Amino acid sequence: MVRLTFAAVICAGVAICFFGGTRAVDACQIVRPPKHGNFFDGWLRAPNETVFETRAQIEEYNPYVANTYDDSISSAWVMLSDNHLIGGVHHFAQVGWWKWRHPGQSDGTRSLFASWTVNNNGTIQEIWLPDNYGVGAWVKYEVKYFNDGLSFNTYVMDGLFWQIQSDFVPNQATITGEITDVGNQMPGGTQNHDSLLDAFYQTGPGVNHFFNYPVPASIYISPGYSQEFASSVVNITQIDIWDQKCFN
Amino acid sequence: MLKRHPLAAGVILVLVVVVGSVAIFRMNGSSSAQTVSLPNVTGSDFEGAHITATAASPNDEHPKTSSEQARGVATSGDNSVSVLAVNLINLKVEGRIPEPRLVWAVSLDPATAPLPPVLGDYGLNDTSTPAQRIRKFAVVFVDASDGTFLFGWSETAGANQITLTR
Numbered sequence: 001m002v003r004l005t006f007a008a009v010i011c012a013g014v015a016i017c018f019f020g021g022t023r024a025v026d027a028c029q030i031v032r033p034p035k036h037g038n039f040f041d042g043w044l045r046a047p048n049e050t051v052f053e054t055r056a057q058i059e060e061y062n063p064y065v066a067n068t069y070d071d072s073i074s075s076a077w078v079m080l081s082d083n084h085l086i087g088g089v090h091h092f093a094q095v096g097w098w099k100w101r102h103p104g105q106s107d108g109t110r111s112l113f114a115s116w117t118v119n120n121n122g123t124i125q126e127i128w129l130p131d132n133y134g135v136g137a138w139v140k141y142e143v144k145y146f147n148d149g150l151s152f153n154t155y156v157m158d159g160l161f162w163q164i165q166s167d168f169v170p171n172q173a174t175i176t177g178e179i180t181d182v183g184n185q186m187p188g189g190t191q192n193h194d195s196l197l198d199a200f201y202q203t204g205p206g207v208n209h210f211f212n213y214p215v216p217a218s219i220y221i222s223p224g225y226s227q228e229f230a231s232s233v234v235n236i237t238q239i240d241i242w243d244q245k246c247f248n
Numbered sequence: 249m250l251k252r253h254p255l256a257a258g259v260i261l262v263l264v265v266v267v268g269s270v271a272i273f274r275m276n277g278s279s280s281a282q283t284v285s286l287p288n289v290t291g292s293d294f295e296g297a298h299i300t301a302t303a304a305s306p307n308d309e310h311p312k313t314s315s316e317q318a319r320g321v322a323t324s325g326d327n328s329v330s331v332l333a334v335n336l337i338n339l340k341v342e343g344r345i346p347e348p349r350l351v352w353a354v355s356l357d358p359a360t361a362p363l364p365p366v367l368g369d370y371g372l373n374d375t376s377t378p379a380q381r382i383r384k385f386a387v388v389f390v391d392a393s394d395g396t397f398l399f400g401w402s403e404t405a406g407a408n409q410i411t412l413t414r
Contacts, residue, residue, distance in 0.1 A: 071365035165296040
């Protein structure tokens with residue numbers, strides 16, 4: 001009898017966890033006025049030398065995305081970039097996932113994407129494909145630079161995702177969440193952060209550096225939004241991000 | 249002993265000429281496949297994204313889907329989205345689609361199509377205003393054999409240029 005009761009409790013607990021509880025990656029409707037723009041929550045390394053690679057495993061979160069704007073997304077990605085603001089132009093190459101929703105859609109569409117600058121004049125190209133990994137998966141994203149001021153490869157789960165020709169020499173690595181409407185949820189909630197694991201960058205072929213050691217990465221949160229979005233260093237290779245207005 | 253027919257040499261000669269001509273025609277056709285022109289997409293755009301798009305030829309297998317179906321996939325059935333062109337192409341993407349694949353390339357009018365946003369690095373510590381972003385092109389590639397969405401490709405001018413105010 002005791003055994004049966006114990007078994008029933010275990011079964012009920014498991015059932016709640018699997019079927020009745022809130023999944024860590026579930027969307028969480030945010031109550032914030034809409035504002036169009038680019039808003040970040042993550043981490044940056046700028047080692048003052050050429051950065052050849054950055055990578056991280058990012059959890060495929062299922063954030064809430066409002067449909068106020070037709071290009072509304074919530075996303076997470078890794079990026080190589082430079083800090084040479086020449087003529088007001090930044091340069092970058094990035095790869096990651098996004099959830100995109102536009103007016104008329106009941107929920108968003110998930111995609112894998114790569115995005116990069118071209119022509120040294122602020123022009124950006126983007127490629128997006130169906131994301132078949134799905135919510136809750138841990139997916140490794142990686143950008144590599146081939147030391148010619150031009151050639152980059154992006155990888156997903158160690159497989160070549162897209163080869164690109166960009167327009168810069170990278171000296172920064174960034175791993176971050178990004179939303180394009182303040183009314184969207186940044187990936188992660190206060191109880192269930194979105195984790196960015198195995199975060200590394202390279203300053204030469206095979207010269208790997210932990211993202212957070214020996215120097216902690218710089219916080220990369222949009223100015224004025226530190227009360228909305230949060231980041232924490234869990235250990236030398238793990239970074240967590242979350243939306244402070246999501247209490248899941 | 250086989251008796252040689254007086255016309256045999258002539259017939260053989262004609263056959264050789266015809267077969268040779270067909271072979272040369274097909275070789276030329278495959279080696280100089282016409283690069284497809286898509287609205288507002290330049291040769292350097294193709295090169296930079298490692299995409300090769302050549303016109304489908306009569307020798308290719310016929311698509312199992314229609315251009316209308318491809319148009320519907322690309323616009324998600326939204327009739328308010330303008331389509332600039334639909335091209336049947338042989339698509340290759342270096343390192344991803346190594347062998348030519350028969351694909352519908354649907355060029356959308358960026359002014360009317362819902363498109364994903366421009367992401368990236370805008371200088372977090374600059375109090376800056378993004379310059380006006382102008383979508384240059386948006387192309388959706390749809391598999392001609394089964395009508396599945398393969399990928400989207402877009403370019404936005406001025407997207408990452410900012411006006412410094414600091």
